[in-house]
Amino acid sequence: AENEEIKAYLAKHLNPDKETLAMLLPYTSPFAKEYLATANNTLSNTSQYFDRAKGVDYAIQYAENYNPMYAYFWIGGDCTNFASQILLAGGVKMHDEMWPDTEQGWWYRGAGTNKADCSISWKNADRFVRYMGTNGNEYTSFYTFASKLMSGDHIALDFESDGNWNH
Numbered sequence: 001a002e003n004e005e006i007k008a009y010l011a012k013h014l015n016p017d018k019e020t021l022a023m024l025l026p027y028t029s030p031f032a033k034e035y036l037a038t039a040n041n042t043l044s045n046t047s048q049y050f051d052r053a054k055g056v057d058y059a060i061q062y063a064e065n066y067n068p069m070y071a072y073f074w075i076g077g078d079c080t081n082f083a084s085q086i087l088l089a090g091g092v093k094m095h096d097e098m099w100p101d102t103e104q105g106w107w108y109r110g111a112g113t114n115k116a117d118c119s120i121s122w123k124n125a126d127r128f129v130r131y132m133g134t135n136g137n138e139y140t141s142f143y144t145f146a147s148k149l150m151s152g153d154h155i156a157l158d159f160e161s162d163g164n165w166n167h
Contacts, residue, residue: 002164020103023130026163036130048092052152055090070108071116073123079167081123083154084108087132090152106131129156129165 006024010016022035062085066072073081084106088094096107102119106128110116121131134156139145149155159166 023103023127027126027130027158027165028163032130032163036133050087050090050092050152052090052150055086055152058089059086069112071110071118078123080125080128081118083128084118084122087154125156125167126165 002024006021009020009024018035022032025032027033027036059082062082067085070081070085072078088108094107095105096109096119098104098119099107099109100117102117105119106121108116108118108122119127121127132154137148139148156165157167158164
């Protein structure tokens with residue numbers, strides 16, 4: 001299905017957008033690796049401050065009690081929606097200059113209303129990780145991973161080791 005999505009995108013665009021293509025390809029592909037390592041359009045490459053204490057406080061407050069200010073994404077995406085809310089609560093600014101293009105930026109509109117709209121990177125694990133970046137912190141050793149983990153860190157998993165972040 002993912003290959004078909006890439007083929008359809010390339011068939012419609014003679015000059016494909018590099019960011020879109022990097023988001024569609026597995027993060028392990030040479031093109032995606034190079035693009036994501038050098039792109040200046042991800043939050044990981046901008047000067048942003050995440051207040052870990054505020055993020056952790058928000059996570060504790062809403063981990064078991066859904067925040068009614070945000071939409072609940074019943075079919076997938078709600079864990080990433082929650083991760084996005086935590087970043088926002090910790091002071092990370094949304095990149096919403098591309099609204100209403102859901103393929104671009106990291107944003108949520110309509111908090112507290114029944115007309116919520118958000119970018120794909122707000123609610124999809126693979127797009128979230130690609131947009132935020134990993135800062136090179138990818139581990140296959142549990143010991144190394146655990147030794148570097150800090151309160152407030154976001155963790156992403158690629159269960160199938162297929163180049164797409166699942167959770």
